[in-house]
Amino acid sequence: MIAARRVAGKLGGLLLTLFLASLLVFFSRFLVPGDPVQFLLRGRKPSPEAVAEVTAMYGLDLPPWQQYLNWVTGVLHGDFGRSLQFRQDVTTVIGDRLPVTLMLVVMAGTMIAVVGIAAGALAAVSQGRALDRAVLIGLTILGAIPSFVGSIVLIAVFAVQLGWFPSFGAGEGFFDQLYHLVLPATALAIVFTVLVGKVTRSAMVEQLDREHVEVATSRGIRRGTVVRRHVFRNALWPILTVSGLLVAGLLVASSIVEAAFGLAGIGSLLVQSVDRLDFPVVQAIVLLIVTAFVLVNAVVDVLEPWIDPRTAAGAGAR
Amino acid sequence: MIRSTAPRSLALAAGIAASALALSACAPAAPADGPVEWELTETTADPSGDIDSFSWASYAEPFSLDYAYAFDYADNQVLANVCESLLRLNPDYTLGPGLAESWENPTPTTSVFTIRDGVTFHDGTPLTAADVVASLSRHLDPAVGSFWYSVYQNVVSIEQTGDREVTVTTAVPDVQFALSMGGSAGVIESAAALAAAGADYGNSTGGVNCTGPFELAEWKSGESITLTRYDDYWDPELAARAGEVEFLFMTDANARVNALKSGDVDGSWMIPPASYRQLQDSSDGDLYFGLTSAVSSLVVSDLEGPLGDLRVRKALLMALDRQGIVDAAAEGVGEVTDVLTTESVWGAADDATRTTAFDDIESYPYDVEAAKALVEEAGAAGGEIVIATAPLGPDVTMLAQATAAAAESIGLTATIETVTPGAYTALFSDPSAREGIDLFYTNWYLSSPDPLEMYSVLRTGEFSNYGGWSDPEFDEIVTAASGMKDAEERNAETAKAQQIANEQLPWLPIYTAPMSVFVGERITGVAPSIAFLYYPWAATVGAR
Numbered sequence: 001m002i003a004a005r006r007v008a009g010k011l012g013g014l015l016l017t018l019f020l021a022s023l024l025v026f027f028s029r030f031l032v033p034g035d036p037v038q039f040l041l042r043g044r045k046p047s048p049e050a051v052a053e054v055t056a057m058y059g060l061d062l063p064p065w066q067q068y069l070n071w072v073t074g075v076l077h078g079d080f081g082r083s084l085q086f087r088q089d090v091t092t093v094i095g096d097r098l099p100v101t102l103m104l105v106v107m108a109g110t111m112i113a114v115v116g117i118a119a120g121a122l123a124a125v126s127q128g129r130a131l132d133r134a135v136l137i138g139l140t141i142l143g144a145i146p147s148f149v150g151s152i153v154l155i156a157v158f159a160v161q162l163g164w165f166p167s168f169g170a171g172e173g174f175f176d177q178l179y180h181l182v183l184p185a186t187a188l189a190i191v192f193t194v195l196v197g198k199v200t201r202s203a204m205v206e207q208l209d210r211e212h213v214e215v216a217t218s219r220g221i222r223r224g225t226v227v228r229r230h231v232f233r234n235a236l237w238p239i240l241t242v243s244g245l246l247v248a249g250l251l252v253a254s255s256i257v258e259a260a261f262g263l264a265g266i267g268s269l270l271v272q273s274v275d276r277l278d279f280p281v282v283q284a285i286v287l288l289i290v291t292a293f294v295l296v297n298a299v300v301d302v303l304e305p306w307i308d309p310r311t312a313a314g315a316g317a318r
Numbered sequence: 319m320i321r322s323t324a325p326r327s328l329a330l331a332a333g334i335a336a337s338a339l340a341l342s343a344c345a346p347a348a349p350a351d352g353p354v355e356w357e358l359t360e361t362t363a364d365p366s367g368d369i370d371s372f373s374w375a376s377y378a379e380p381f382s383l384d385y386a387y388a389f390d391y392a393d394n395q396v397l398a399n400v401c402e403s404l405l406r407l408n409p410d411y412t413l414g415p416g417l418a419e420s421w422e423n424p425t426p427t428t429s430v431f432t433i434r435d436g437v438t439f440h441d442g443t444p445l446t447a448a449d450v451v452a453s454l455s456r457h458l459d460p461a462v463g464s465f466w467y468s469v470y471q472n473v474v475s476i477e478q479t480g481d482r483e484v485t486v487t488t489a490v491p492d493v494q495f496a497l498s499m500g501g502s503a504g505v506i507e508s509a510a511a512l513a514a515a516g517a518d519y520g521n522s523t524g525g526v527n528c529t530g531p532f533e534l535a536e537w538k539s540g541e542s543i544t545l546t547r548y549d550d551y552w553d554p555e556l557a558a559r560a561g562e563v564e565f566l567f568m569t570d571a572n573a574r575v576n577a578l579k580s581g582d583v584d585g586s587w588m589i590p591p592a593s594y595r596q597l598q599d600s601s602d603g604d605l606y607f608g609l610t611s612a613v614s615s616l617v618v619s620d621l622e623g624p625l626g627d628l629r630v631r632k633a634l635l636m637a638l639d640r641q642g643i644v645d646a647a648a649e650g651v652g653e654v655t656d657v658l659t660t661e662s663v664w665g666a667a668d669d670a671t672r673t674t675a676f677d678d679i680e681s682y683p684y685d686v687e688a689a690k691a692l693v694e695e696a697g698a699a700g701g702e703i704v705i706a707t708a709p710l711g712p713d714v715t716m717l718a719q720a721t722a723a724a725a726e727s728i729g730l731t732a733t734i735e736t737v738t739p740g741a742y743t744a745l746f747s748d749p750s751a752r753e754g755i756d757l758f759y760t761n762w763y764l765s766s767p768d769p770l771e772m773y774s775v776l777r778t779g780e781f782s783n784y785g786g787w788s789d790p791e792f793d794e795i796v797t798a799a800s801g802m803k804d805a806e807e808r809n810a811e812t813a814k815a816q817q818i819a820n821e822q823l824p825w826l827p828i829y830t831a832p833m834s835v836f837v838g839e840r841i842t843g844v845a846p847s848i849a850f851l852y853y854p855w856a857a858t859v860g861a862r
Contacts, residue, residue, distance in 0.1 A: 047460060047471070049460035050462070050463040051463075053463065057461065086521055086522070087381070087382050087384070087517070087520070087521050088521040088522060092523060096522075096538070097539070155572075155573070159576065159580070160576050160579065163580065167573060167576045167577055167580060168566070168570075168573045168577055168582070169541065169566065259569060260570055260572075261570075261573065262577075264540020264541040265540075268540075268569070269540065
């Protein structure tokens with residue numbers, strides 16, 4: 001009952017957020033200097049009739065609110081309009097590029113979770129000792145490497161010098177794609193791994209000092225079990241919260257990595273489209289990222305009571 | 319017909335900042351001793367045989383393969399192998415028969431093309447005069463919004479006037495129309511294919527159906543375009559030596575150079591100058607420099623400001639260390655020039671004409687003291703100028719800084735205004751974007767073997783006469799030349815126009831740099847020339 005009401009409440013909030021986001025995403029384009037029609041003609045000398053025709057073709061002659069209504073109606077039908085730069089349906093343009101980005105984000109996400117949590121947990125259980133310090137210093141150094149620098153170094157070492165991995169492209173077929181995406185996913189994962197590692201460490205350290213951990217330990221339960229059941233499980237909530245936030249970060253940061261590795265994903269497409277005033281594509285991608293972000297966080301929110309029983313109890317008492 | 323580097327540099331820009339960093343990190347730093355040595359190459363060694371396939375890196379994905387929008391390096395380098403024009407622009411910039419086996423101007427306002435027999439489109443259907451009329455007429459359709467409209471601005475009718483004959487009539491004498499038919503403005507597509515594809519014509523879904531030595535096999539958007547040999551191609555001279563060509567879009571300059579070095583990609587046009595030395599030393603292939611039609615110059619976009627005084631324009635040009643700019647921006651691969659055209663576009667011009675155009679002109683040697691004196695004489699000391707630039711590439715940035723420094727050195731006050739690449743492109747089309755801007759950089763190339771193409775845009779009131787420069791004598795000469803059928807006569811007049819532009823400096827010519835191409839160790843047979851935009855250059859590439 002509580003759970004159902006909770007989900008319904010979340011859903012309402014989610015729809016409201018998406019609606020507000022759509023307004024922001026659409027109307028912000030009117031704040032950007034530059035005329036989309038001029039872009040369409042890319043600085044060429046058009047005939048005046050062509051300017052009028054092209055303006056009408058893309059509905060740019062309508063008042064902004066009407067353009068918004070047309071756009072939203074289209075979006076609800078899965079139609080994001082036509083790309084100005086590719087002269088193609090936005091859904092086709094994005095659909096062609098989405099799989100690469102999704103795979104990249106999933107691979108990077110897995111790396112982040114595995115390496116970040118492992119490093120954080122390792123540091124936490126060896127708190128104060130040399131290993132802890134070593135992990136912390138290692139994380140701090142990695143955290144200072146921007147994605148584009150990471151990409152350059154990875155390409156220089158593993159693609160050009162050692163020749164172990166390809167330096168560009170996304171490959172064909174699942175396993176070839178996995179292989180092609182190892183370096184880009186690593187480049188993308190570095191900074192976020194540090195974040196997750198540090199959050200994991202501090203959350204677990206906090207739990208380790210808790211009374212119930214001491215009680216469990218004093219009862220003679222094995223250390224490994226205590227860490228798993230009492231420490232890690234309770235520390236999972238902050239880790240998940242951070243991970244939810246990372247999703248949007250990953251999608252946005254992928255643009256840099258995709259450009260460096262010559263991957264045709266939506267990240268590089270976004271950068272390219274902003275540069276070329278390709279509003280329909282920019283709007284679609286931003287809306288997509290906002291939606292992914294809002295959805296992931298809603299899911300994390302809904303999952304909270306299952307992960308952390310105390311939250312459910314608290315909600316019930318309200 | 320003519321365009322700026324803006325779109326090209328845009329793509330180059332992405333990786334350039336990072337590339338300097340990376341190259342110094344991963345390669346043994348090349349000693350930066352003096353400029354790169356270079357010479358012009360007309361053609362590379364003939365292939366030893368056919369090759370199954372080769373790959374080619376492009377700095378960007380084509381926006382479209384619709385010839386009406388093929389207006390940039392990325393689009394045209396692919397399209398040139400797939401779609402053919404009425405005339406063919408050869409690597410040496412001569413114009414020969416293409417899908418039209420002959421053409422003439424019976425009067426200065428009519429161009430008559432005789433359409434070749436025995437040509438088929440990639441779907442097997444034969445080429446007809448109706449296809450020619452349909453293809454050319456698209457440029458007049460406002461709904462298409464053709465980028466090549468300026469070629470067609472004087473056209474009043476395009477009609478089939480015989481079984482295999484098409485006649486184009488212009489409102490005013492315009493012999494340049496026919497000369498432009500070797501470029502994308504003259505591409506012929508099947509009328510049936512145009513009708514069938516509709517709005518998707520030329521994009522990655524709709525594709526194209528033309529007559530070139532290669533046909534479009536696959537377009538993986540964002541990634542690659544694959545062409546395969548068209549076995550029923552009409553011209554045995556240019557039958558493709560390769561079974562397949564794969565164009566890979568590599569927007570990151572560093573990634574592109576890495577792929578060339580590692581042999582992952584067989585070749586690429588337009589190598590970032592920063593990696594000339596590295597690729598020249600590479601044992602994995604050869605770097606060549608070929609014919610160009612482009613001149614890098616500074617457009618004077620405000621003649622109301624200090625640069626309205628000719629003495630100040632001259633002074634600024636003299637205060638620019640142009641050889642230093644060539645060394646810094648192009649690794650020394652290029653030549654300082656005082657005129658806005660390269661010799662390559664002067665085709666059959668005779669010695670006398672060439673002397674008028676390239677020798678009997680004013681030169682502007684680097685002389686800061688003389689320049690300072692000119693500014694003082696003009697009473698322009700302390701005058702303020704604004705130079706627009708954008709993060710497009712090292713050449714653009716460097717030139718803006720060098721120009722600002724030069725202006726300051728002669729007593730002017732210079733401000734660099736950095737705008738986004740998109741806003742920079744707008745400088746070339748939108749007068750309001752040029753407000754408050756005195757100077758901006760362009761690398762302007764010609765698409766026809768006719769220098770008049772350059773000077774016709776500098777006439778009073780022309781779209782690309784960005785500063786609103788006006789010289790009645792110049793206008794008269796250029797307009798008269800536009801109606802001259804005889805190339806010799808026309809060139810002689812154009813040479814006079816070149817002299818006036820050289821003397822009046824509506825744009826400040828800086829330098830001209832050759833077209834670069836890298837060819838990997840597997841392949842050979844490419845003709846290094848900017849004609850790769852319109853000539854089926856990939857057809858002659860085979861096994862080394």
